[in-house]
Amino acid sequence: MPDSFQILLAPMEGLADPLMREVLTGIGGYDWGICEFVRVTQSVLPRRTFFRTCPELLQAGRTLAGTPMRVQLLGSDPHFMAANAQRLVSLHPAGVDLNFGCPAPTVFRHRGGSALLAEPQLLHEIASAVRAEIPLGVPFTAKMRLGISDTLLAVECAQALEAGGIDALIVHGRTKEDGYRPPARWAEIARVAAAVKVPVIANGEIWTVDDWRRIREESGCRDVMLGRGALADPFLPRRIRGEEIPAAAAWVALQPWLARYWHGVRQRVVPAHAGGRLKQWLMLLRRHAPQAETLYQQLRPIKAAEDIDAHLIASGVLPPDFIAEVLDAG
Template identity: 75%
Template sequence: MSRILLAPMEGLADPLMRNVLTAVGGYDWGICEFIRVTESVLPNRTFLRTCPELHNGSRTEAGTPMRVQLLGSDPHFMAANARRLVKHRPAGVDINFGCPAPTVFRHRGGSALLGEPELLHDIVSAVRAMVPADIPFTAKMRLGIADSSLAVDCAQAIEAGGADELIVHGRTKVDGYKPPARWAQIDRVRAAVNIPIIANGEVWTVDDFRRCQQESGCADIMLGRGALADPLLPRKVRGEETGGWEELLPSVAAYWLGVRQRVLPVHAGGRIKQWLMLLRRHYPQAEALYQRLRPVKAAEDIDRLLIEVGVLDAGHDILPLAA
């Protein structure tokens, strides 16, 4: 049976969204947003704020294990932070070698390290020494910075450093998120190492999932933006019956209610609109709702509109975060 995993997505898959998506179901495990490591050992509250699942046995409210991802370029401080992290008994530790964000790249983090396989090895090796054997230890990388010429070297360096598994996003840093993802290049990496490889990138549908498996040679697939665009996708892949948009309506309601508790009213509307922009890729009803919400700015007006269209019950307790 293939494993279906939820990708770390900065600014998209925050703890609230992780709870919503895993409640819909179908995921074996996921990775939280990255924790940036510089020249310090972070306080415990940083790990707990980024991955509040650590308070719950490193699982979402639905019970899905959530691993914690570290991002940084200094082997010593990456190891020191890993030592502190594992005291919280995370479901797993992951290292980010894939983030293409310009700010991260400029500060020699994420995908910026894909030109330095020796440094990848040193980071992985240093962190491995701090992660007990009973805690899964993985890394996530892209194919390279501007091309994939060092992809195999990077993967072999990560393997030699002691990672248990490797997730490969089938794009370079320069590619960003532009299609296509080069799944066949993931297969080239897979054939060159002896640890399991998990494929990631541009999987939006069941057909994409199957083609990614075929072209990458990987049984296990990590879903990124495709998870938000169709929260039912993991269950569709597994052949389960799903209820379409009607089944997703409670998830949309739960997300908005969670946003209202966690986000200042001035920013709340942007959050649900961001998700609807992805949902409308598969659901015409999401497009219609997005068009209704698009001109609405005030969170209280969005509350009323969602009640009017039947997403929220009039009796829902909306507990807004104070401005």
């Protein structure tokens, strides 16, 4: 019987925005993903907040490529998390996810994300309250790290979420204090997976096909979630599925997607900040593609979006009529 597995796209605040999700899922290989988090405080958010964070809600919860995108809620108040889940469900998402992994200092200071990993009982209360508002046909998951400064409560947190009614658990193999420093603790994910009955999805430090093989072996998890590795090699999911894509061919195949991404950035981001978005992606792409390193170094001193347009056209990344297309779209 052939190996059956799923590949998921991680929620990455500031990296995997709607435009990047459209590009990555368009390149292909993902079963589903999770959008950036919606922050819940002491109110029920308006519908427009959910649509702004996850415009896929306007497309039956899917990207243009048809990949389902679940919506992630971040907060610490069970009542308001449940109330916002109720509103979210009315918008027909592809699924609902809870964020207990974000390590950002601002989120942590305001008792959100990974800060709650010190309070398993609160995790249970949040999951239980949200579960009560989610129809059984709507997937309900949670994403967590291994802990704050150590992994002592990892199993207890996972069991609390399981008891709260989640359908599956995504575990990032690092603590909050680990940040994104390698290595990820894949064997610790195995310890968590062995302690719960719901499916566990492994996440953390998957940059190559070999990493994918090793995280599955060490964690014992069938399914994985790709984070920054998805941006560094947009063809990684297809490589994992067995497709042979030589590096040179991958860079050529990526050109239309780079153009599409930059076109979207130019439409949605003010010119003063547009270049930073492209350079951020190139910084990750250069991990595998020397062509991305060359392009990054060429663009690095260029500030004006119009000058970046001109350079990309001269480099052949953009078509000659790109500027006219942007003006027409605007």
